[in-house]
Amino acid sequence: MSHGDPILSSRISLGARLSLLFAACTAAISLLAGVIFSHASETHFIELDQQVMAGRLPLFRELLGPVRGVDDLPAHRADLERELTRHPDLGLRLYGADGSLWLNEMPRMSSAGTGMPGMAMAGKPAYREMNAALEPSDPAGRRLTLVLDITHHQHFLQHMQRLIWLTMGLSALATALLGAWATRASLSPLRRMREVAARVSAQSLTTRLDVAQLPEELRGLASELNAMLARLEEAFQRLSAFSADIAHELRTPLTALLTQTQVVLSRPRSEDDYREALHGNLEELQRLTAMVNDMLLLAKADHGLLVPGRQALALADEVDALLEFYAAIAEERGIRLLREGEASVRADRGMLRRVLANLLDNALRFSSDGGSIRVRLQGRRISVENQGPAIPAEQLPRLFDRFHHRDPAAQERQGVHAGLGLAICRSIIQAHGGTIRCESADGWTRFIIELPE
Known part of the structure; x- marks a missing residue:
């Protein structure tokens, strides 16, 4: 059955539809908020990382500025090791003017043992780099690349994404349950209206809805239903009266016809007596015919079939x-x-x-x-x-x-x-x-x- 099948839609109650709608809206809002928060967090960490590396860049430029080749590195190794030890999340690569790699020191932070409390740091480490000239006055010369270990940032973002999905699911479930309860409570006036409608019958057309006890949105409908019941009551009373009246009106000429015929047939009579009886019956039959024709005209008028000429x-x-x-x-x-x-x-x-x-x-x-x-x-x-x-x-x-x-x-x-x-x-x-x-x-x-x- 297709997704938009009207038969399937008609089988789902209004309360269930509203509950699912509330849950879907909450999930969508939670997802949107999570995406926005995740993007904002990632942008914030990028800015922080850039600030950290930009803050360390002058120090490493000062340490490695005298290095003119690979042979000069041992003289500055001790100072470099000391600084890298103080900043274990930082590493660096040094390139010559010809692009050859002179030095490659990766961050010394253990991606499996260091990070935010409560978060397991597993998998491959993640890095963010900053490329810059070793000497700002010589952009085409030696180049320095700072490498920052951002594994803990990535794990934080992954943890937040899991929390977002979990929160979205729980929020959707809670909203669906609360929505079902709220919908059931809100639709109770409709159930009362259904109960009142179920009690309406030919013997209880006086039943009415209590408009004052209904919410504003249903008062108009309840008023119209009360008006409809009033019209039905009036029409039923008129129909009942009409049935009684027509029975009474038809009974009179039929009784006259029956009585007169019985009297005439009670014993032999002359031809004039029979003729007089037939004339009397004819008058009653003419009255019945006129009455039936009048009723047919009224029935045609009631059904919109009385079309006058112009x-x-x-x-x-x-x-x-x-x-x-x-x-x-x-x-x-x-x-x-x-x-x-x-x-x-x-x-x-x-x-x-x-x-x-x-x-x-x-x-x-x-x-x-x-x-x-x-x-x-x-x-x-x-x-x-x-x-x-x-x-x-x-x-x-x-x-x-x-x-x-x-x-x-x-x-x-x-x-x-x-x-x-x-x-x-x-x-x-x-x-x-x-x-x-x-x-x-x-x-x-x-x-x-x-x-x-």
């Missing part, structure tokens, strides 16, 4: 046609139908007519006898207003819910409705990209539609 509409003409249709019903109750203003929009004619028809039907059912219904058109705003009892403020947020009935008594008195009309209105308007809301105050109830350009 055509230029003169709203005044559409509203006038609908007012004329409802004029007879309004006249029976002494209700005046009015239209104010004009407007033009681009919308689906059939869908918009259905919205206006639902709102006018709703206004007629809840208007007071002798009152007024007004349709105001202004720009892309449509307002359907009726006089009648005010809607309680606590009911306004639920008006557009499915199967919601403002006044069950009025429903029984003025006709049977499934309670899907306003929900359909909202779905159609939202499919057009607009909004619909309701206001009720001072004896007037207003449904206000705002359509986009």
Whole structure:
């Protein structure tokens, strides 16, 4: 499996990844610090060695200055031996002007027995050299090479490198362990969030995360999760209520169909009785069909499948046609139908007519006898207003819910409705990209539609 395999990466826990990252960072920093320290130490020793040899150079120039050839060396051997004994880490080579080697004395320090305490001096000795003219005034003449034994320096640097590697390894291990502990402690809020999520079910959607107990970095996520749980709770409650409502709404016509059919079949009847029973069943079946069609429309809207057409509409003409249709019903109750203003929009004619028809039907059912219904058109705003009892403020947020009935008594008195009309209105308007809301105050109830350009 490759190094960058995403499957392998997904199998490594976040805590392990952070621990390895901490260890890698510590190792890299330790290695960098060790390299810098090692380089600085080596540079420092080079400077010290150069200073030591530069300090001894005048002495050996003075001792060997009179030497003009190999035959002159014995006369100065005693003084030279004395100085080399005093500085056992120093040696020298003397060359003639022709490059021939006159003298070769290597450092007398034992590379195996002398050095820094606690360090074994093993292996070949190491030397550093300095070349210079025996007489500064004659660079092309005799030459002197000082040789300094730096074995102890090399062993010190090797020892330091071993310490660096050891420190780097221990630091990486300690950081990995401490990082694992710190990561586990830091990720405990995530484990609590997982435990809370595991407890969430259809029976416990009220569970929430305690945002105050979480670190700042997780509060935003926890708040969003709480908001999501709240939305799920609300949606589940609405779905449960919808299921109960639809069962209730379907039970009524089905019960009527079943009862009426059982009564008709209980004994032989005339042809007119059968025809009347079939007409009654037809009405219930038509109601069921309309309800199912409405629910299908709402389901399409919920899944974004309700795509309205776009055509230029003169709203005044559409509203006038609908007012004329409802004029007879309004006249029976002494209700005046009015239209104010004009407007033009681009919308689906059939869908918009259905919205206006639902709102006018709703206004007629809840208007007071002798009152007024007004349709105001202004720009892309449509307002359907009726006089009648005010809607309680606590009911306004639920008006557009499915199967919601403002006044069950009025429903029984003025006709049977499934309670899907306003929900359909909202779905159609939202499919057009607009909004619909309701206001009720001072004896007037207003449904206000705002359509986009």
